[in-house]
Amino acid sequence: MSSADFKELGLSEPLLKALKDMGFEHPTEVQIRAIPHVLNGNDVIVKSKTGTGKTAVFGISLLQLTDPKEAGPQCLILEPTRELAVQVDKDLKQMARYVEHTSTAVYGQHNMDTEIRALENNITIVIGTPGRIYDHIQQDTLKTGNIRYLVLDEVDRMMDMGFIDQVRRIIRTLPVPEDRITLLFSATIPEEIAGLCRQYMKDPVSVDIESDTLTVDSIEQIYYRVEPDEKRTQLNRILLMERPKNCLIFANTKRAVNQIQNFFTRKGYASLALHGDIPQNRRLKNIEQFKKGECNILVATDVAARGIHVDDLALVINYDVPLDHDSYIHRVGRTGRAGNDGRAITLVTGEDIMTLYAIEEHVGRLIPEAELPADEELEEIRAEADAWIKANSIKIQPPKNKKTSGSRVSSNKKKTYSKPVQARKEAAQIPDKAAPAAQSAWKTAERQDADDNEIPVYSAEDILKANGLSKKPSLFTRIFGKFVKKIE
Numbered sequence: 001m002s003s004a005d006f007k008e009l010g011l012s013e014p015l016l017k018a019l020k021d022m023g024f025e026h027p028t029e030v031q032i033r034a035i036p037h038v039l040n041g042n043d044v045i046v047k048s049k050t051g052t053g054k055t056a057v058f059g060i061s062l063l064q065l066t067d068p069k070e071a072g073p074q075c076l077i078l079e080p081t082r083e084l085a086v087q088v089d090k091d092l093k094q095m096a097r098y099v100e101h102t103s104t105a106v107y108g109q110h111n112m113d114t115e116i117r118a119l120e121n122n123i124t125i126v127i128g129t130p131g132r133i134y135d136h137i138q139q140d141t142l143k144t145g146n147i148r149y150l151v152l153d154e155v156d157r158m159m160d161m162g163f164i165d166q167v168r169r170i171i172r173t174l175p176v177p178e179d180r181i182t183l184l185f186s187a188t189i190p191e192e193i194a195g196l197c198r199q200y201m202k203d204p205v206s207v208d209i210e211s212d213t214l215t216v217d218s219i220e221q222i223y224y225r226v227e228p229d230e231k232r233t234q235l236n237r238i239l240l241m242e243r244p245k246n247c248l249i250f251a252n253t254k255r256a257v258n259q260i261q262n263f264f265t266r267k268g269y270a271s272l273a274l275h276g277d278i279p280q281n282r283r284l285k286n287i288e289q290f291k292k293g294e295c296n297i298l299v300a301t302d303v304a305a306r307g308i309h310v311d312d313l314a315l316v317i318n319y320d321v322p323l324d325h326d327s328y329i330h331r332v333g334r335t336g337r338a339g340n341d342g343r344a345i346t347l348v349t350g351e352d353i354m355t356l357y358a359i360e361e362h363v364g365r366l367i368p369e370a371e372l373p374a375d376e377e378l379e380e381i382r383a384e385a386d387a388w389i390k391a392n393s394i395k396i397q398p399p400k401n402k403k404t405s406g407s408r409v410s411s412n413k414k415k416t417y418s419k420p421v422q423a424r425k426e427a428a429q430i431p432d433k434a435a436p437a438a439q440s441a442w443k444t445a446e447r448q449d450a451d452d453n454e455i456p457v458y459s460a461e462d463i464l465k466a467n468g469l470s471k472k473p474s475l476f477t478r479i480f481g482k483f484v485k486k487i488e
């Protein structure tokens with residue numbers, strides 16, 4: 001669309017003016033595609049994720065289609081949460097700035113008398129949560145006889161929250177589908193919602209906004225509650241349970257990215273890092289290596305990982321809960337792409353829980369909590385975990401142009417890099433030649449921060465032992481052990 005955009009949708013001048021005040025210069029994709037159908041008087045099913053601009057799709061359309069002088073309420077909007085009800089009411093009031101339409105929100109824990117007084121005025125649009133709306137209908141404080149427009153917003157969320165029966169009860173009190181327009185918005189349309197559409201909508205038009213950031217259908221999202229001082233230990237245990245083909249781990253800071261990578265190095269896992277302090281060409285190389293599967297663990301900050309597209313990424317882990325809600329969408333949207341299934345795991349400390357709730361609100365779905373893996377569960381999958389560790393362990397390359405004999409580090413002897421050497425290594429993203437955990441990968445109580453500034457050097461034998469792969473020197477150790485050398 002051209003810059004005339006909203007005008008081309010056929011909206012009235014006062015509405016265009018209000019949109020301009022709101023800073024809406026061009027319609028979003030969902031607005032371009034859905035508003036004409038709504039204005040045309042169709043029932044519409046809009047499949048689109050949260051944050052795409054759905055509120056204006058129904059808000060602007062309802063304001064254009066209704067006459068505030070007629071008896072109300074003429075429009076009923078159902079929202080899954082009180083916050084959304086309040087937000088939508090606020091948005092509608094802004095859109096209605098230059099017209100006479102009125103709106104009010106009703107929701108649980110709000111003063112019932114205040115709501116009743118508001119409803120006594122000839123309100124055009126009522127927004128509310130299903131429970132409270134139904135209370136008002138039962139008490140006859142909300143009359144449904146004039147409702148010609150019904151909006152069911154965030155229906156998948158309402159279903160997750162167990163509101164669907166209430167929604168059905170409300171719909172049964174409204175004029176029949178032939179006498180009303182029903183608009184349904186949902187990020188996903190599972191069978192139960194499709195059934196609702198068949199039952200309560202008439203010849204609906206479907207508008208499906210493909211999202212390249214959050215394909216909620218195909219991404220399984222869970223979170224684990226963790227203690228702040230055991231995040232890395234739990235990260236390791238989760239990785240061993242998941243054993244992903246490849247995995248992108250997000251942290252909120254460069255420091256955290258470095259710490260995680262150091263931790264992996266100590267465990268003997270090969271990993272790559274991406275953050276703003278890593279030179280651009282090295283970052284590009286790391287992305288390429290990750291994409292090619294040369295290294296299957298990538299630890300990154302949001303900014304550095306922006307725009308990475310790996311078509312078959314199996315797992316995203318939010319080591320830190322993102323502070324910006326959209327980052328959550330961008331992060332988890334790295335997986336489950338191109339029709340593949342994906343998983344997204346978030347580690348949540350007590351301090352983060354409210355942020356997670358806000359993210360749930362933002363993405364429009366509940367993220368279920370999962371139980372951290374127990375020792376017995378890890379013991380059960382030990383053989384598979386060992387195989388995964390082996391597949392992802394640091395590959396030891398023979399050093400070029402250097403004598404290798406006699407350079408092997410004895411199995412229990414650790415050496416710490418000097419700080420400048422370590423800094424150079426981190427900047428260049430050179431993985432340690434060898435590294436390990438002192439005990440088996442899942443039984444170690446990790447000292448998390450104390451040793452972040454040390455990268456000990458271990459032999460290949462150490463790596464295998466530490467991960468429980470070999471009790472005595474194996475062929476692998478015999479062949480490659482001699483290549484492990486001290487780093488000056």
Ligand code: ADP
Pocket residue numbers: 023024025026027028031049050051052053054055056
């Ligand atoms: P949804 O209902 O899909 O969750 P919203 O309607 O709340 O999304 O819109 C998300 C954000 O985008 C809001 O902050 C809203 O003000 C803004 N927005 C919506 N449409 C436009 C537009 N055409 N131009 C600029 N900003 C917009």
